[in-house]
Amino acid sequence: MIRSNKSIARIMIILVIFAFFMGSCTIRKISDIDKNKKTDEYSTWTKSGKAFDPVEYVDSVWDAKLLPAFKESAVEITELLKALEEDKDAASQKYGKMKKTGGTWIAFKVKGEAFVLEYDDSSMNGKLLIDLMPADGTKDIVIQVGPVIKKTAIRDSVDFISFTDVGNQLQFASLADELNLRMKKEVIEPLDLEQIENKKISFYGAFKLEEDELLEDIVITPVEIKVVETADGSGG
Amino acid sequence: MSKKLTVLVLVILLLPAAMVFSGGQQEGEAEGAAKLMVIITPDKDNTFFTAEADAAKAMAESLGYETLLAVHGDDPKQEGDLIDTAIARKASAIIIDIANADASPNNLKRADAAGIPVFCMDREINATGIAKAQLISNNFQGAKLGAEEFVKLMGEKGKYVELVGKESDTNAGVRSKGFHNIIDQYSTMKMAARETANWSQTEAYSDIESILQANPDVNGIICGNDTMALGAQAAIDAAGKGDIIVMGFDGNDNVLDSIMQGKIDGTVMQPNALNAEMAVQLADKYIKTGSTGMSEEKILNDCFLITPANADQWRGFKKIK
Numbered sequence: 001m002i003r004s005n006k007s008i009a010r011i012m013i014i015l016v017i018f019a020f021f022m023g024s025c026t027i028r029k030i031s032d033i034d035k036n037k038k039t040d041e042y043s044t045w046t047k048s049g050k051a052f053d054p055v056e057y058v059d060s061v062w063d064a065k066l067l068p069a070f071k072e073s074a075v076e077i078t079e080l081l082k083a084l085e086e087d088k089d090a091a092s093q094k095y096g097k098m099k100k101t102g103g104t105w106i107a108f109k110v111k112g113e114a115f116v117l118e119y120d121d122s123s124m125n126g127k128l129l130i131d132l133m134p135a136d137g138t139k140d141i142v143i144q145v146g147p148v149i150k151k152t153a154i155r156d157s158v159d160f161i162s163f164t165d166v167g168n169q170l171q172f173a174s175l176a177d178e179l180n181l182r183m184k185k186e187v188i189e190p191l192d193l194e195q196i197e198n199k200k201i202s203f204y205g206a207f208k209l210e211e212d213e214l215l216e217d218i219v220i221t222p223v224e225i226k227v228v229e230t231a232d233g234s235g236g
Numbered sequence: 237m238s239k240k241l242t243v244l245v246l247v248i249l250l251l252p253a254a255m256v257f258s259g260g261q262q263e264g265e266a267e268g269a270a271k272l273m274v275i276i277t278p279d280k281d282n283t284f285f286t287a288e289a290d291a292a293k294a295m296a297e298s299l300g301y302e303t304l305l306a307v308h309g310d311d312p313k314q315e316g317d318l319i320d321t322a323i324a325r326k327a328s329a330i331i332i333d334i335a336n337a338d339a340s341p342n343n344l345k346r347a348d349a350a351g352i353p354v355f356c357m358d359r360e361i362n363a364t365g366i367a368k369a370q371l372i373s374n375n376f377q378g379a380k381l382g383a384e385e386f387v388k389l390m391g392e393k394g395k396y397v398e399l400v401g402k403e404s405d406t407n408a409g410v411r412s413k414g415f416h417n418i419i420d421q422y423s424t425m426k427m428a429a430r431e432t433a434n435w436s437q438t439e440a441y442s443d444i445e446s447i448l449q450a451n452p453d454v455n456g457i458i459c460g461n462d463t464m465a466l467g468a469q470a471a472i473d474a475a476g477k478g479d480i481i482v483m484g485f486d487g488n489d490n491v492l493d494s495i496m497q498g499k500i501d502g503t504v505m506q507p508n509a510l511n512a513e514m515a516v517q518l519a520d521k522y523i524k525t526g527s528t529g530m531s532e533e534k535i536l537n538d539c540f541l542i543t544p545a546n547a548d549q550w551r552g553f554k555k556i557k
């Protein structure tokens with residue numbers, strides 16, 4: 001198997017050089033995969049399969065489908081947390097996007113308002129510790145702000161993304177990575193994280209609840225953060 | 237070569253016999269005899285693969301099927317011979333953990349053309365429209381999960397070693413990509429060495445033995461699978477460096493034990509039994525109704541992180557608590 005791949009590659013190289021020297025031939029790509037090599041290293045994981053360009057895909061959906069999905073159906077976070085505490089299964093059915101087969105996570109789209117108590121950058125997975133309205137001075141939940149972003153909450157919380165449509169498991173993962181990258185560009189870069197403590201924010205975001213996870217473990221991946229005002233009520 | 241030749245000769249000799257039997261079976265089918273599911277997996281030595289074969293067999297038999305188990309040894313040619321046997325035996329379905337994502341589709345197409353539905357478990361083929369369902373273990377997601385824990389245990393900094401699986405196995409590369417997808421985001425994590433131990437416990441042992449001599453200040457070892465993790469752990473124990481972080485992948489029972497004993501620091505559990513059982517259940521549904529009932533062919537099942545906190549909740553690749 002490996003040997004035949006090498007000899008095919010050798011033959012290909014010889015043909016390409018031959019065509020080049022002939023001058024009159026145009027070098028034709030052997031497959032679409034080669035054409036998209038820069039943007040889709042993952043379709044070359046195997047020789048078959050169709051190419052997938054995560055940047056192109058995210059560009060096509062971020063404003064047109066993704067943000068509208070959040071604006072339309074995100075649930076108020078305090079309401080959701082209360083419902084999850086009362087009856088996790090019922091709340092998941094009502095508000096969450098469940099994985100229909102296999103694994104046991106549930107993804108939620110949420111929105112809320114909160115004061116930022118602390119910007120914790122002790123880890124590369126930086127976090128905002130926030131106090132949800134009505135504010136009582138204690139940390140309620142966490143929003144991750146990078147530079148390292150963990151998990152795939154944004155990808156998994158929206159209905160219109162399907163694994164089969166995207167491709168293989170690496171391409172599917174590259175989509176999640178690109179969504180997180182785009183999020184950082186749209187949401188985190190404009191923020192002044194060093195000055196964000198004590199400011200009030202309104203946000204939209206997603207989180208995934210794994211089967212064994214507790215509510216205290218929730219980390220929200222934002223898709224929008226707006227600074228509303230500072231703690232003393234003056235405009236931000 | 238002679239081993240393959242022997243298999244080929246045996247298959248050729250068996251084909252006429254199989255046809256005689258299947259001829260008899262055809263009459264038997266009309267009278268309601270049990271249908272056959274052929275279950276094909278990579279090998280008989282790795283508990284990961286024996287566990288999925290056993291899970292598929294048990295589920296098939298509980299649904300009233302006869303089963304025939306075979307291994308392809310990661311050889312697409314051998315896999316092709318087994319497909320031909322299944323065709324000759326007029327199997328009602330083939331449940332398979334494929335040999336190679338590029339070469340195997342051609343084998344599976346033959347079964348499909350012969351009217352035998354194919355259901356893939358564990359490994360993914362990079363094509364749709366050939367198998368009726370693919371129950372895929374999300375190796376890439378699992379690798380990222382293990383790497384995140386590994387980075388966390390190392391305090392996001394330090395020198396580490398990566399042990400890679402057999403190059404010819406697609407998953408060796410997938411997992412390595414997954415590891416680096418996470419680890420490379422941390423500039424404070426430095427890779428001291430990266431070697432293939434070919435999924436072998438003994439190779440991993442000797443690799444780590446020599447690597448430790450050249451790099452005495454290694455803090456962690458991340459391994460493409462559990463057998464290599466066992467070899468790595470044994471090597472660091474022998475060198476008196478048991479506190480080096482070791483991370484595995486698969487969820488083998490002996491690594492769960494090691495984790496519970498405080499040795500190996502974690503592994504990634506593949507939804508192995510689940511994939512096998514679902515493949516059989518969907519095959520049964522397809523045989524009875526002509527459809528799997530799923531809206532998509534590919535079903536991607538995530539892996540789970542195993543740490544000392546939850547290692548006792550799993551056994552035989554199934555959640556027991």
